[in-house]
Amino acid sequence: MTSTATGGDHRSLPVPDGLDGMRLDQAVSRLFGLSRTAAAALVDAGDALVDGAARQNSHKVRAGSWLEVTLPAPVAPPTVVPQAVPGLTVVYADDDIVVVDKPVGVAAHPSPGWTGPTVIGGLAAIGHRISTSGAAERQGVVHRLDVGTTGIMAVAKSEQAYTALKRAFKYREVEKRYHAVVQGHPDPSRGTIDAPIDRHPHHDYRWAVVSDGKPSVTHYDTIEAFPAASLLDVRLETGRTPPIRVHCPPRRPPGGGHHPTGADPTLSARLELRRQWLHARSLTFAHPRTGDDVTFVSEYPDDLARALTILRD
Numbered sequence: 001m002t003s004t005a006t007g008g009d010h011r012s013l014p015v016p017d018g019l020d021g022m023r024l025d026q027a028v029s030r031l032f033g034l035s036r037t038a039a040a041a042l043v044d045a046g047d048a049l050v051d052g053a054a055r056q057n058s059h060k061v062r063a064g065s066w067l068e069v070t071l072p073a074p075v076a077p078p079t080v081v082p083q084a085v086p087g088l089t090v091v092y093a094d095d096d097i098v099v100v101d102k103p104v105g106v107a108a109h110p111s112p113g114w115t116g117p118t119v120i121g122g123l124a125a126i127g128h129r130i131s132t133s134g135a136a137e138r139q140g141v142v143h144r145l146d147v148g149t150t151g152i153m154a155v156a157k158s159e160q161a162y163t164a165l166k167r168a169f170k171y172r173e174v175e176k177r178y179h180a181v182v183q184g185h186p187d188p189s190r191g192t193i194d195a196p197i198d199r200h201p202h203h204d205y206r207w208a209v210v211s212d213g214k215p216s217v218t219h220y221d222t223i224e225a226f227p228a229a230s231l232l233d234v235r236l237e238t239g240r241t242p243p244i245r246v247h248c249p250p251r252r253p254p255g256g257g258h259h260p261t262g263a264d265p266t267l268s269a270r271l272e273l274r275r276q277w278l279h280a281r282s283l284t285f286a287h288p289r290t291g292d293d294v295t296f297v298s299e300y301p302d303d304l305a306r307a308l309t310i311l312r313d
Contacts, residue, residue, distance in 0.1 A: 009071045020063035024050065027061045032069055042069060078110035078137045085122030091152065091296050096161035096289050098128050099154045101298045104275060107147050109138035119153060130155060133162040142166050143174075151178070151280025151298040156288075164288035175284040178234040179223070179300075181277035181307065183267050185230050189222040226311040229267065233281070271307035279304055 011032065019027045028048050029039035042048045043057045047070040050061060061067070087103030102108075102119055109120045120141065123130060130140035133156070140156045142165040156162035168174050217237035224231040271277065284295040300308070 010068070011071065012066055012068045015061045015063050015065045015067060017063045019061060021060050023057060024048065024055050024059040024061055025057040028067065028069060031067060032071065034071075042071075047071075077135065078112060078114075080110055080118070080120050080124060080137060080139075082124035083117055083121040084125045085117040085119070088117075088119065088122040090123075090126070090128075091298070092294075093128065093157075096156070096158045096287070097154055097165075098123060098130075098157055099152060099283070099296045102145055102150055102153050102280075103301065104148060104150050104303070108144035108153065109141050111137065114147075116147070119155065123155065128155075129157060131157055131159055131162040133159055143169055143176075145280055148275040149278050149280060150301050150304070152283045152296050153280065154283055154285070154296070158288075161288040165285065168285055172237060173285065175282075176236045176280070177282045177284075178236070179279045179281045180232050180234055181229055181267070181271070181311070182232060183229050185225055186220065186222060186232070189225075189230075191220060193218045193220070229311055231308065231311075271310055273303060273307055275303075277304055277307055 013031050015027060015031075019030060022030070025036060025040040025043050028034060028042060029036050032039070034042070039048070040057050043055070046054045049055075049068040050059065051065050052068065085103070085106055088106065089101040090098060091101050092099040100119060100123070105116060106122070107114050107116060107118045109118050120130065120138065132139050134141060140162060142154060142156050142162060145151060145153050154165065156165055165174075219235040219237060221233045222230050223233050268274070268276065279300060280298060282295060282297045284293060286292065287294050
């Protein structure tokens, strides 16, 4: 292994038998411990070669071939900067946990490329001490909501709480309920979608239902039916990324299937939304210190409530 002029590392490894026939970006990800996104970017940039030649991400590698990868210099992790976050509401707080109602446009924690407000930065700005467990930029974070998703989010303040809540999420002992608006009327009106999720086989920046993906189970029930849409109560049994949007894709597959969420441009425009109609409605878990079940509920923010009024009219 040698260092490059830019500070990165040049590495070469043979393709093992177990990766024979795998896509190049997947093989690079597995062999060099990179995310699929990072591996695909290296291949696109010509920094991942097969037997000395540049290939496409979809190229199938063969056992015994040599992969040569130039890894970029490590990037320092983003840091938490205390910053007041308008609309971030503390629903509950004690010595172990703090539960917030997250507004739209706010990330859970700092990440590369994100310069906007974060829940962690907002809590720091109002004086909440957060657990030091976890990576530096996301200490105390036991689960996340997307920037465009509003609703209930819990953060650990004590080390005991962090350990207990991470375990609870891992072993599906937390009940996460979302409300979502979808086009049309699901048939049946209530049911379970059991479909594995992983990176899209052709578009690494997307997630998709794939046969060899990780298990993902979503339960849904229709709360209210409108002339051309439905409001669903969705309970996530597994914590796959991002199960609601994948199990309800933007376009309905041929012959039936699932229904698009409010992220669909046509539906969002009709509802005067700049985002999907998706809200983290409630969170139920055993309090990490007392063991008692606690439930926290978030009301719909103004834009989602207004969208429902449009649908009812």
